[in-house]
Amino acid sequence: MTSSLSLQEKPIASIGDSVLQQIRFDIVRGRLQPRQRLRLERLRETYGASVTTLREILNRLVAEGLVVAEGQRGFEVAPVCIAELRELAEMRIMLESHALRRSLSEGSLEWEAGVVSAHHMLQSVEHGLIGGDSGAIETWVRYDWNFHRATVAACDMPALMATHANIFERYLRYHLLALDFRGAAVAKDHERLRDLVIARQTDATLVLLEAHIRAGMEHIIRAGRIPA
Structure with a gap:
């Protein structure tokens, strides 16, 4: 299965949109596990986007309920229960x-x-x-x-x-x-x-x-x- 699992079905207009879809897919699929720390430098190496772009993406995923912001500590994948x-x-x-x-x-x-x-x-x-x-x-x-x-x-x-x-x-x-x-x-x-x-x-x-x-x-x- 490819990243087409992303349910928003929005056209990919930029690298940022593509990375957003891939990270969202990796969270939904479980490749990024619940409560896993999302370190910006490691994400930059994995997804090939700038730290600024990644921070914007993670904030959007916070709004979607898939990521949790930890204040000064950064971001982690939202837990499940x-x-x-x-x-x-x-x-x-x-x-x-x-x-x-x-x-x-x-x-x-x-x-x-x-x-x-x-x-x-x-x-x-x-x-x-x-x-x-x-x-x-x-x-x-x-x-x-x-x-x-x-x-x-x-x-x-x-x-x-x-x-x-x-x-x-x-x-x-x-x-x-x-x-x-x-x-x-x-x-x-x-x-x-x-x-x-x-x-x-x-x-x-x-x-x-x-x-x-x-x-x-x-x-x-x-x-x-x-x-x-």
Whole structure:
């Protein structure tokens, strides 16, 4: 998986933007571990950006909740804990449910086709994982994002979509730290969600979405890799 995991989907306009995307990806992927000190000189050697640019990038990632500023001591990767995971799950339910409700009301035939296409790709990876291809978990996480993003793509609220992307990205960080696939149950959820979305069954879709997110959160917690 490449740095396309970054969920903001903004065009790369400069070296600074490219480095921002790469550091964000490395945090979400776990290559930069929770609470790891982010020393500017070492980052300069790794990412090839100036100290001034890196400081600006890290301050932006502080605003996104992926980095913590330590005052005079510098920066570190934001810690993880079960309490934050639960909060992110609740935020995701709130934002995604609202965006999904609007998409179900306003979505076009082209939007439906996008949902079906995104699910087809996700389903292919899920079948591989169910068959024992454990190395595809990172790809599954990316396609899971693509599918859920497709379902809400017709909401026509850019600020909501940007906030949702940030919360989803932070939530996916926990998935990638756990590196554990939920199995046939999650694949069945996605298939049912696709069908309910295409049928525009709003109430049933929102009930399933909330149950799906909560089940995923509990699965991450049971994996035992997130501190209390």
